[in-house]
Amino acid sequence: MKTRFKVAQIELTNHCNMKCPFCPQPTLMTRKKLFMDLDLYYKIIDQVVEDNLADCVSLTGLGEPTLYKKLISAVEYATDKGLSVKVSTNGLLLNVETLLNLYRARLDNLFFSLQIMDEEAYRERLDGKNKQTFKEYLDNLKVIISTHIRNNPQTKLRISIMGNWYLPHKNILGLRYFNLSTDLLRDFIEPIFSLIESESSLKKKSLKLSLDDIKIPRFYENDREYWILDNLSLVLKEANGWANSMDASDDYVLIPAKKGFCVAQKNMFEIFADGTVCLCCLDYDAKTTLGKLTLGGNERLVDILFEGRGKQIKDSFDKGNIILPFCQRCLGKRRHKKKLVHYGNMIRFYPFKVMDVMLKNRSSLMTRIRYSVINKFFKV
Ligand SMILES: C[S@@+](CC[C@H](N)C(=O)[O-])C[C@H]1O[C@@H](n2cnc3c(N)ncnc32)[C@H](O)[C@@H]1O
Ligand code: SF4
Ligand code: SF4
Helix, strand or coil, rough: CCCCEEEEECCCCCCCCECCCCCCCCCCCCCCEEEECHHHHHHHHHHHHCCCCCCCCEEECCCHHHHHHCCCHHHHHHHHHEEEEEECCCCCCCHHHHHHHHHCCCCEEEEEEEECCCCHHHHHEECCCCCCCHHHHHHHHHHHHHHHHHCCCCCEEEEEEEECCCCCCCCEEEEEECCCCHHHHHHHHHHHHHHHHHHHCHHHCCCCCCHCCCCCCCCCCCCCEEEEEEEEEEEEECCCCCCCCCCCCCCCCEEEECCCCCCCCHHEECCCCCCCCEEECCCCCCCCCCCCCCCCCCCCCCHHHCHHHHHHHHHHCCCCCCCCHHHHHCCCEECCCCCCHHHHHHHHHHHHHHHHHHHCCCHHHHHHHHHHHHHCCCCC
């Protein structure tokens, strides 16, 4: 039977061992840092299954799941109940032992958030306590990848790298290092391909693509995922501004949206480490709270989501009305303070968006030419 949502996202902890500048966890999040009570977690999983709320759980919120001592038990409890489980980690604490335990717990998807492939930028992510150098971090990832290739488990290892090809000329989060280069990407991927090819247990034909197939998404293209093996992929994803909360630029005014629709609230819900139930994972500070699950209480998750406040909010969304200020901001439009630049942006981007859809096989040379020519006229 079809579940009511695609994903139940559960935050095991909002403690973290990194302070990534592109994430609200270290700077914007004001929620009290804690670890979810394991029994509360069990209760949530039971209700997700009993009320057919989702068939997939993502053990991710605004924190690092590998800091949660009972991570393996948490994964196992959910997979034992027939749920598909995914975990996203910054990988600092991921070692071979944990990896093998996650395989045994039948984890479906493990996202390794490499994200930034630049030494200086990596150092900016460190919280001062961790002394792992960038080289050690990458070497550990290589060990993780080779263990994965050798074990060939059911678990999919998905290595995530972030860029800002949407507005490549602009620092959308006030960060300078989002321009992922093809050379950087090649330097990283080439050894993975050599490793696979050198593994006698894996025939070359198990490779699903060649190194040349992997390209950085271009102007206006969506995120891409390249499957290198059946259970190993590279995700190239666009940096987002966390519901328009993280744009460091003051060139824009944000016009909150009163009307609109959101797919996220239809597909998922988020339960934070203290049991607070929210609309989605972008809501780092629980501004879209629908209710709270407690260990001793008799609240039902399904009621929190579909009765009272939950019903009011979802009914409004169904009618195209956005009532929560956080969602209004999230779906809001940016307007450049200088009118001419604003119209310049519209002329510059919208036709390309349409063109991108129409000309699927355009050459990268053309993309570069049109980008540089237009950029000369409408400098933002
Ligand atoms: C908030 S983290 C929590 C899990 C874990 N700490 C990690 O880093 O994988 C979940 C995912 O969001 C990603 N993320 C954080 N800030 C982002 C941004 N501005 N744009 C896109 N993804 C972002 C992280 O890199 C990670 O892959
Ligand atoms: S992206 Fe993950 S690792 Fe980085 S600060 Fe946020 S929660 Fe921590
Ligand atoms: S509109 Fe609200 S529910 Fe939808 S993605 Fe944005 S913050 Fe989440």
